Amino acid sequence: MFARLARAIFGSANDRSLKRFQARLPAISAFEAPLAALSDEALRGKTAEFRARLAQGAELDSLLEEAFAVVREAAKRVIGLRHFDVQMIGGMVLNDGKIAEMKTGEGKTLVATLPCYLNALPGKGVHVVTVNDYLAKRDAEWMGQVYGFLGLTTGVIVQGLSDDERRAAYACDITYGTNNEYGFDYLRDNMKYRLEEMVQRPFHYAIVDEVDSILVDEARTPLIISGPTDDTSDLYRRVDAVMAEFVKDTERFEKDEKQRTVAMTEKGGEDIEAMLLAAGVLEEGNLYDSHNVSIVHHVNQSLRAHVLFKRDVEYVVRNDKIVIIDEFTGRMMEGRRYSDGLHQALEAKEDVTVQPENQTLASITFQNYFRLYPKLSGMTGTAATEADEFAEIYKLEVVEIPTNVPVARKDEDDEVYRTAMEKYQAVIKLIGECRERNQPCLVGTTSIEKSELISSLLKQAGIPHNVLNARYHEQEAGIVAQAGRPGAVTIATNMAGRGTDIKLGGNADMLAKAEVPEGHGPEYDAVYARHLAEVAAAQPIVKAAGGLFVIGTERHESRRIDNQLRGRSGRQGDPGGSRFFLSLEDDLMRIFGSDRMGGMLTKLGLKEGEAIIHPWINKALEKAQKKVEARNFDTRKNLLKYDDVMNDQRREVYAQRRAYMDSTDLSETIAEMRHETIGAMVDKAIPENAYPEQWDLEGLEKRVRDVLGLDLPIAAYAKEEGIDEVQVRERIEAAADQVAAAKAANLGPDFMRMVEKSLLLQLFDQVWKEHLLSLDHLRQGIGLRAYGQRDPLNEYKREAFALFNNMLEDLRERVTSLLLRLELTADAPIPEPQPIRVTDMRHAAPDAEPYEMAPMPPAPDYGAAAIARQETRVISEVDPNDPSTWDKTPRNAPCPCGSGKKYKHCHGRA
Structure with a gap:
């Protein structure tokens, strides 16, 4: 009650944010007339002027109003589009490092040009992240005209580019690319052996388009680069x-x-x-x-x-x-x-x-990748339902931007049927009605299987249609663009074609490009003019029929996906409508809905072929969707908790690796590693406060010979009076340093420095790869710790830290051993690092969560197979030579003493 009262008086948090941004609109508008009077050359000169002001110490935010007005004027001249005031607000939201929620068709692609231009002025690079290669290329080509007019360069990152092409694209002021390509380039860069081979620059600012798809839907699984096994x-x-x-x-x-x-x-x-x-x-x-x-x-x-x-x-x-x-x-x-x-x-x-199968060579989650950017923002049509997740994981606030023209779409109530076939028959009937009045309709499904089922039913009914699903990805944008033609029927899998507007009457440009793929020239112009006339004639027919009608054949697990489907209709004030058709056999209703739902519908009088609309049904559906959303959020949070442990190690390793690559002289680092290795060997052989007779000098002598290749009379040191572990260590260090100095003198200091750097990087990569494999194995079994009432996450943190320390110790020992034993001549080739063989780049399995904590176990199953499994889990912790561990033996397992009796009848007898 008090919250409602406060909102009524002060407005919501979203309203207050909008007021702050709206207050800057008059200042932007004030620049419009003076800028319109400038020549193209003078307008382009504004970029150099802004950069000069930044060099003199001006704050980036102080340029916002004039810079935004410059982009608006450039867009008007180059692509014939003028930013609306609500688009200016969207640009300010993005520049503030927030998420702009803008409805479908409100021009998010154009909105991004405003913060892109402003944040590209310092020359540190801006990344625009899209959901697929088609949109990356389309947006870079389309909006690149505006940037090019203003003197900025535009690059695009898609599959199949060489490293040189990628490096050139990242060097541009503004770079478009997909989330996968950015993430994999980051991982690949940290597998290179020279700084000049890296393609990415230090991170500066990123705008994530369709931010909910990339930072929520795809964030459940990490990016993984693998090598062969x-x-x-x-x-x-x-x-x-x-x-x-x-x-x-x-x-x-x-x-x-x-x-x-x-x-x-x-x-x-x-x-x-x-x-x-x-x-x-x-x-x-x-x-x-x-x-x-x-x-x-x-x-x-x-x-x-x-x-x-x-x-x-x-x-x-x-x-x-x-x-x-x-x-x-x-x-x-x-x-x-x-x-x-x-x-x-x-x-x-x-x-x-x-x-x-492959072995992990490098891995990162999208959460941890995008948190590398000092400044991050995003835009989408549907973010409000995931606002809590954006705030908790990414510290991103969602701001809902009002539409330029009020939404005219009519969203009708859901219709619920008893069986799936009854539901589909009702869908086919509605499609037929839409066709009769020349109303285009978009039919949304949740899988290829459902798409093809509806397609077969439409064929039986003699209704022509287009099917858009994963099998026809290549034609995706073209099919979706024509979904607004009179009487068109388009079946789409979930949000296939996202990023492409559905214009009422059709898309003249897409139709023309289907005939003339080059997209320019006299022939294209003639074809485009013909299709433009067709579209203009079709628009009033479609509007009179009610605009695009969206038919949902099933509720998705997430309310956000349903909203995305609905949002394809009613763009920029166009008429439109939407309705969802459900049945009790739908996966969501069957798995997550209330068990009493069927009985409830029967009580409400639902008969065969009839639909029912009731608030109870809507509430049950919303509860089911919220359950799944909460479960998926938990999965992503859980993934992040585990990856955060590894992320600390990853950052440390990548930073150290980069420091090694950036250095020309690593001799001090190598000497430090050598002394630490010797110190660890001496500490193990001569424990603290141990008497000389307790020292294991023979074992130390063997270790020094095996690891360092030095034949020293260490065992004889015990006979010397007054010697201590410090002197033992110093003698070994002096002998090792002498060998290292002799090698450097023999080969020449410069040559030796190059050898040291090359071998250090190769060995660093080797131990890191082995460490990742150890972490993979640790993750796969860590959930079983819950059976011992121990928190798997805490166990993972503790053991991962121990493994990391072991990795560093192993690195020091390998580097020391190899460099002391290496035999080279001054004219020998430097042992160059070989590029790591990559066989696979992928997301991990969404359903085989490698980071997922096991739930607490259910009540024990005392079947024979279950007992065998339980024994297998814990028997590895029992050491037959250590009676103190025997109490961990399962009662029905053989006694570790070797008697042949069961433990409960032998040493386990009370």
Whole structure:
């Protein structure tokens, strides 16, 4: 009540933000007339003037009003578009490092030119992030005309560019590219061996277009660059042959659709073991014996592939490959692979070539990548529902920008049917009605499977239509652009075609380019003029019919995706309408809706073929969507918690690596590593406060010989009176330093410095790669710590820190050993670092969250298979030679003393 009263008096936080930005509009407008009077050359000269003022100490914000007015005037002259006042507000929001929520069709692409120009003036580079290559190229070419007119350079980063082309694009004042390309370039840069080979400049400012898609939908999984490992493709195929038979009996496994998990029952555990033995996959022992861990991994992934993943829903088969379908946009994610062997399991299931598994070489989440930018902003049509997440993860505030013209779209209430087929029949009927009155309609679906089902029903009804889903990604923009033609029917998977406006009557430019792909010249001009006349004649017909009608065939897991679909209609004050059709068989209703919903609808009198509209249904739906949104947010937060641990290490490693590359003389660093290595060896052999007779000088002598290649009489030092560990250390250090100095003198100091730098970088990369593999293994099993009532995240932090320290110690030892043992002559070639072989760049599996903490375990299952699994989990902690660990032995496991009795009947007897 008090909150409502405060809003009524003072306005909402959004209203107060808008008032602050609106107060600057008159100052921008005041520049319009004087700037309009300038020649093109004088207007272009404003850029040099602004840069001179910045060089003299002016603040960037002090230039905002005039700079924005300059961009407005340039856009008018070059592309014939004038920024509206609401677009100016959007530009100020972006410049403030916030998220501008602007409805579809409000010109976000044009809005971005304002903060891009202003923030490019210091010459540090501005990155504009788009959701696909098409939009990156389109926007760079389109808006690049404005920047070029004002004397700024524009670059574009898309797949397939060479390093030189990328470096040139990043050197431009404004660079357009996709989130994946920016992220992978960052990871690749930190695998280079020379600073001049890097392509990116230090981060300055980024504007993320469709910010909800990139920072929310795609942030659930990290970017991963991988290298090759041993090939186990044959094992995947053999396990798959067994699994194809295994899943025919549904009593062998339990599937949880809410959590997207599947687990074997006790019967399943016994059956799979017998089937694997019969097939020769399992050669000896129990499936859960330690030497069969690899087979268990393959079995689990194959089970997930068969039970949880459906063809044409989660993936498609194309050109002998499994191509992932983005669950939010319905687009094919070329080049991405599921992690942890799941992709190989799917390849075996669909009988395509099984690609070798890969080892992680570099990895980062989008959350941690975009937090590298000192200044970050974003724009989208739908951000308000995720405002809490943007604030918590990215410290980004969402500001809702009013539309230039009031929205005229009519959003009708949902219609709910009992069965899916009844729902689809109602959809086909409505489409037919729209066609009769020449009203275009856009039909939104949640998967390729549903798109093709509706397509087949429309064919049966004799209704011509276009299908836009992941299989037709190449034609995406062209099909969507014509979805506003009279009577057009377009079926789209979720938000396919996002970023392309649907103009009522059609898009003359797209139609002309379909005939003349060059997009210019006399022939194109003639074709464009013809299509322009057609579109102009069609617009009043479409408007009279009610504008674009959006039909949703299912509610998405997120309210935001539904809002995006609705938002395709009613752009810039156009008429339009929307309606969602639902059934009790829809995944969202079935999995997340209330169990009592069916009974409730029956009580409300729902009969076959009838629809019902009731506030209860809407509330239940909203609750279901909020549940899924909260679960997905938790997944992303959880991913970030784990990646933050690794991110601290990643930043330290990348910063240290860059410092090594930037240095020409690393001799002091090498000497320090050598002394620390010797110190660690001496500390281990001569513990603190130990008597000389307790010293392990023989062991130290062997370690010095093995690691340093020095043959020193260390064991004889114990006979010397008054010697202590400091003197022992100094003698070893002096001998090692002498060998190092002799090598440097023999080879020449300059040559030796180059050798040291080259080898240090190679060994640094090697230990980091091995460390990443260790972290991968740690993550995969860390959830099991919950069984011991320990927090997996805290355990991960503690063990990851220990592993990192071990990595640094290992690096120091390897560098010291190699440089002291290395035999080179002055005319020998310097051991150049070899580029790391990259075989894969991808997102990790959305459903195989590598960072996910396991939930607290349910009540114990005392079946035989469960006991065997429990024993396998903890038996590794028992040391037969250390009776103090025997109390960790499961009661039904053999006693570690070797008696052959069960532990509970031997040393475990109370």
